[in-house]
Amino acid sequence: MVNEHHTKCLPQQTSTTKLGENFSGNTLDNTIKEYDNPATLITREKREEYRKRELKTRVEGWQQHKRAGRFMEELNQNNINKEASLQWLKSDKFPFDEEQLIIAAQGQGLLTNGFKKMAGLQNTDQCRFCHSAVESPSHLMSGCKILLGDGHYTARHNKVCRYLHLKICGEMQLDRSLNIWVHETPPIKSNVKVTVFYDKDIQAGRYIKDKAIKSDMEPA
Template sequence: MEQFFHELNQNYIDKEASLQWLKNDKFPFDEERLIIAAQDQGLFTNGFKKIAGLQKTDQCRFYHSPVESPSHLMSGCKILLPNGHYTARHNKVCRYLHWKICEEMQVDMFPDVRRPESPPITSNGNVTVFYDKDIQASRYIKDKAIKPDIVI
C-alpha cells in the first residue's frame, strides 16, 4: 500500500496539480474513496482477498491466470483489454486532450468535446495538431509505434 503516496513524492510529479481533483470536491464520497483505493493499489481484488485469508486463490476472475491486482485489471488483463474497455476510455481521454490543446492553441475546432471523432489534422496557420495519425519514420520503431495519439 501507499504506492500512490510514494509516487506522488517523486521529483517529476506536480503534487499540487495531481491533487487538484480532490480539492475541487466534484466526486461523491464513494467515488472519491474508490479512486483513492485504486491509486493506492488497495482495491478488494482476488489478490487482496487471498492475502487477507478470505479465499484460497488469487487468480484473475476474468483470465484465471495471473494474480488479480489493480494494476493487472487496469492494464494487463487479457480479457478486459481486447473487449475495448481500455481503448474506449483511452480514446475519450485523448479526444478531450486534443480538444483542450486545440482550444489553448487557438486552433479552430468543433464546439463540443463530445463529438464522436476528432479530425486527424487541425491547424491555424502557425500550429498544426495531428490526432491519431500515422507518422512517417525513416527508421524502425519498436512495435511499429508510428501512430502517436497527439503531435503538436
Template sequence: MAAQDQGLMTNAFKKMAGITNDKCRFCHTELESVSHLVSSCKILLGDGYYTARHDGVCKYINWNICKKLNIQCSSKSWNINLKEQLYTIHYDHVIPTATYLENAALKCGIIVIWNKSERVATLVEISIPNDGGLYRAESEKQTKHQGLMYDMKRNWNLNEISIIPVIGATGNLKSYLTNYPGEPRAKKIQTIALKGIRRILKRALGWFQ
C-alpha cells in the first residue's frame, strides 16, 4: 500500500526533506520514484528483476491454459507428445518467420495457442507496466506484433489470428482474462507480480537478502 501511495523512502521522497539528491541510486540519471524503480530503471532491467517478475506471470498463465486444454504440463519439453494434441502451445519460443521483420518481435515472451483443427491462433502477450502506463502499454502490444501476426497467418495457413494482452498487474489490471482458456485468476496474477515488485523494492531500499 505504501508503494502504491508513493510513500516509500525513495531518493525523490528524501529530496523534499533536503536529505539527498533525487536521482536513482542505480542508474543515476532518472528521478528515483516508486514508479521508476518498479518499471523503468535500466539497471534493474539489466539485472533481471523485471524479467523474473514477467516470467512468473507467464508461467502461471501457461500452466493454467495447458490444464484447461488437457495438455500435458512438464518442465521437460521432450516429454510432451504434441502430435496427438488438438492444440499446440508455444511458450517462450522464437517464432520462425518466412520474411525479415524489422523492429518486430519474433520471441514475444508470449504464449501462442494454436488450434490445429480450426486453424486459429491466439498470441497471449504479457506486460507489467506501472499503473500510469496501462493504456500506452496496451497500444504498444497491439501494434508491436502486427508483422508477426500477418506472417504467421500466411505461413501457418490460419483462418484467424488475434492477440490478447495481459496489461498491468501492479495494482490495476486491464483484464482480458475471460478470453483465455481456463480464465486465469486476476488475483493470482496480481499476487505473482506484487511479489516481484516486493523483491525489487527490497533490493532498492537496501535490505534485500
C-alpha cells in the first residue's frame, strides 16, 4: 500500500520510490543480488556511483551550455594548462560570493551590455568605455583599448609579475619581503649563485614591433 501510494500519488520530490529511482539510476537491480554484502558497503558503493554519474551529467551540461560552455572550450585548448587554470578553486582561499563572481565572469554571465542586449533588456551591446566592441567580460578584462590606455591591464600585469618575483626570490634564497604588498622589485637582485633581472630591456639587433623588448623576469 505504501509503495503504491508513493508510486502513484506523490510528486517527484516527496515520493520515496521516485527519489530512489532518481538517485540510484539503473543500479538498484544489482543491489538485490548483492544482499550478502553489508548494507553500508552497498550504500557506499551506490553513493559513489551516483556521485560520479551526477558529476558527469553536470560537466556535460556545462559543456553544452551555449554561453558558459565557451570557457570549457577555452580550457580544452592545447596551449592552456587546465589543471593550473582551475587550481585557485582547490586552494579554498576565496569566500563563496567571490568564487561565484569569478565563475560568473568566466562563464560570460556578468550583467554586461552584451548580456543585457541578449536578454532583451536594452538595445545596445557596445562597450561603455570604447563604444567600438561588444561588451563582454573577456572584452572588459583584456580587450578594451580605453582600459588598456588607462593602464588597468598593465597594473594587473605588474601585480602578477611582483608576485612571481617574490616567489622566485624565495626559491633562489634571495632576501625578500614576507608579504606581497610590501615586496619591492628592483631591476637587479643577486647573490653569489644567481642574478634576477626585473623589467629589463633586451638588446635586440633588429626592430621589434610595439617595442616588446622587455622580458618580465630573467634569472641568469
